[in-house]
Amino acid sequence: MHGASWDASLTNWPNWRGPLATGVAPKADPPIHWSEQTNLLWKVALPGKGHSTPVIWGDTLYLTASVPHGAVKTPFYDSAPGTHDNLPVTQDHQFILMAINRLDGSRVWTREVRDEFPHEGGHTTGSLASNSPVTDGERVYAFFGSRGLYCFDLSGSLVWKKDLGRMNTLHAHGEGSSPVISGDFLIINWDHEGESLLYALDVRTGKERWKVARDDKTSWSTPLVVEHGGKKQVVISATKRVRGYALSDGSLIWECAGLSRNVVSSPVAGEGMVFAGNSYDWQAMLAIRLEGAKGDITETDRVAWRMNRLTPYVSSPLLYDGTLYFLRHNQNILSRLEAVTGKPREEPMRLPRITEIFGSPLGAAGRIYIAGRDGVSVVLSHLNNNEVLAVNRLDDVFTASPVAVGRQLFLRGEKQLYAIGK
Numbered sequence: 001m002h003g004a005s006w007d008a009s010l011t012n013w014p015n016w017r018g019p020l021a022t023g024v025a026p027k028a029d030p031p032i033h034w035s036e037q038t039n040l041l042w043k044v045a046l047p048g049k050g051h052s053t054p055v056i057w058g059d060t061l062y063l064t065a066s067v068p069h070g071a072v073k074t075p076f077y078d079s080a081p082g083t084h085d086n087l088p089v090t091q092d093h094q095f096i097l098m099a100i101n102r103l104d105g106s107r108v109w110t111r112e113v114r115d116e117f118p119h120e121g122g123h124t125t126g127s128l129a130s131n132s133p134v135t136d137g138e139r140v141y142a143f144f145g146s147r148g149l150y151c152f153d154l155s156g157s158l159v160w161k162k163d164l165g166r167m168n169t170l171h172a173h174g175e176g177s178s179p180v181i182s183g184d185f186l187i188i189n190w191d192h193e194g195e196s197l198l199y200a201l202d203v204r205t206g207k208e209r210w211k212v213a214r215d216d217k218t219s220w221s222t223p224l225v226v227e228h229g230g231k232k233q234v235v236i237s238a239t240k241r242v243r244g245y246a247l248s249d250g251s252l253i254w255e256c257a258g259l260s261r262n263v264v265s266s267p268v269a270g271e272g273m274v275f276a277g278n279s280y281d282w283q284a285m286l287a288i289r290l291e292g293a294k295g296d297i298t299e300t301d302r303v304a305w306r307m308n309r310l311t312p313y314v315s316s317p318l319l320y321d322g323t324l325y326f327l328r329h330n331q332n333i334l335s336r337l338e339a340v341t342g343k344p345r346e347e348p349m350r351l352p353r354i355t356e357i358f359g360s361p362l363g364a365a366g367r368i369y370i371a372g373r374d375g376v377s378v379v380l381s382h383l384n385n386n387e388v389l390a391v392n393r394l395d396d397v398f399t400a401s402p403v404a405v406g407r408q409l410f411l412r413g414e415k416q417l418y419a420i421g422k
Contacts, residue, residue, distance in 0.1 A: 051126065186201045221236065265313065
């Protein structure tokens, strides 16, 4: 984390999947019970649409949205091969970054970064602002894929911007990979149906530090930076290979086949291992040992274990105190494994009163928080055989993942942003 101490980042939620990139909020203790009448600190209406998960630094929460406006035009339907279940584009869209006071929900500032007629509408369950922002405590970075990358200081002044071109995604289903910061590097996964690339940019200037071509197609997964043997590497989970690149220069360290197409789920790491899964043509999860991983490790003992059932599609795993949690496809079946060995910790459990789930599980204060697209959230005990502690409902649809800072829980809905707390 550049620009702030490691301890400071642990008390915040600076990036997609939190300060440890595992889905855990190590210093947070949010409520267990809530409703529209109980433990609701505030809720505010959100403009437009966006499925990006908020990030938080100090008392400020940052999130993105895409806001349709102006005259309704003749619908534009995506014509990419295999296009299905997509939204027509009928209006221009403003792409915005918002800064919101997390204590009372007041708007600190709003910045419009682009106004255009989108070239893809995306899937009906998606949004045109699905990439989560990232902050290093000095600046906040909003990535809108084909609409560009923007760096602001915390007061809302534009520091730099960069246009990386136009993405053409598989089935025109839209964009969603989030940027990641490590030291002075800002990492971007640019996987699509054109020339796929991995970018490392300078956080201060946006200038290219390096880029490498990737022999892969559209993925929506967010890069993961892990440190092993005193050196950092960037892990990208995608269709043809899960790959590890040297952070310093982008050189390829290792690669491993085994996942199916349409990788959305982001990998997690711990105990010297990387865990990557997905579920589309088939279900798959790989547990990769970083020690000694060089070249193509697909058929080697660097793959500690594999799974071919119960694996996630849209949501990403949670790695909490040596336990790996993940959902089956987009369903309410939760698996819990001993991460190092892949040994199940009890049988998979069916979550009560919750159905379709796109958001990723959150771990905080010995509890697991899972929010569904039907407005239901389930809270489980992490320590006591995943006992169900609460089933909560709000009047919204939750596609973004829950995040927690301090004694607050934040849920970004389709219509409202909720702050839960006592």
